[in-house]
Amino acid sequence: MDVIRLTTDLYFLRFPVGHVYLWRDPDGLTLIDSGAPGSGPQIAEAIRSLGHRPSDVRRLVLTHGHVDHVGAAAEIAAWGEVTVYAHRAEAPIIRGEAPEPPPNLADWERPIFERANAGLPPGRPEPVRVDRELDDGDVLDFGGGAHVVPVPGHTDGSIALHLPGPRVLFTGDLAARDPQSPDPQTPIILGVFNLDTAEAATSFKRLATLDTEIACFGHGEPVTRNATAHMQATAERLPT
Template structure:
């Protein structure tokens, strides 16, 4: 797993072979945005300890949506201590194992890619995870040290996809609503349950004009971020 510092001593990318998680280091503990596939907890522990923290320092897990490569290790991580799990209310039932994710509506070019990616995913659903806080659009999450994250409802990839925006720090965690291709292109995330709403979600996030955009798949943007997101939004069909 790759660990990349995005903001000195505050924000780190935890890069897995499939998907990413992000670690925010606050004065009263750690916040993890997404958790990787099932079985990722030991690698997350290694990263946490390499940065000088302990597993019990994890205070919050913020889940951007209910797909297995984002919620997979959450059940294990809740056993580390006093950890609060937050997710949007419209994905909470899926995360708890009480419902299934809706299937994606695939464009023709996505079908082969979907089959390839789906073949690498675990056969069964991820372990159920309790959701301590069901988020709504505009809810605030205290990350400690005066830092507030805003829950931004961005449905489309899943019904309850949610981005997390740190306005003062100009950091945005997009989950899978926005992605970055291997060539660096910023694009609408793939495999969306509602492609029209997903396009609207990208536009909404571009309007936030972050300085750092942290994607679920693809390298984060740390330079010309607002302009790059605006270009991606403008390229969407109307």
């Protein structure tokens, strides 16, 4: 895992599968997603390397319930006074109260899906409590106010977070960075392995309307300049 500073307060914790982001405020730390199972010790070490303690984490926001995003959530939730957030449609899955619906894979996605899951433990991760269930328009108390944007399609309860002040967007798996894009001006793609790809495309177009300089994805490198233009260029290529 690598720790990469994107801004004074934003850090990118790069994992082989399922990235994690850390935001620093004077009152404590916020984590966006928790990586795959077993990621907890590496996240804790990253926090210590920045001069903090794991117990300084105040918020854990889960963009959706897939194993590579909630894998270490139960461990992080036990570090101290941590409030765990997720969308109300995703909360029963994260708590282990409801099964996770499988994605509707296109034929070309199946071998990629198998490779992506080869290094992950089988089955569901350890259930974790959700302290606050989120809805459209909720604003979380970090980063000057983090606006919750539901983006169904990848999963029913997927969310993005938009920080209007610093102009940062966390997309979860609704969008991704394409490392092999033939066009460097459009490095962002619609995420894969969706429950409903048409609905995901509609959600992507919503995100493309937000004023964003830095876009942070669950998979692929962040876009650190002029992210809105890149999002809009991709949105124009999506089916109506």
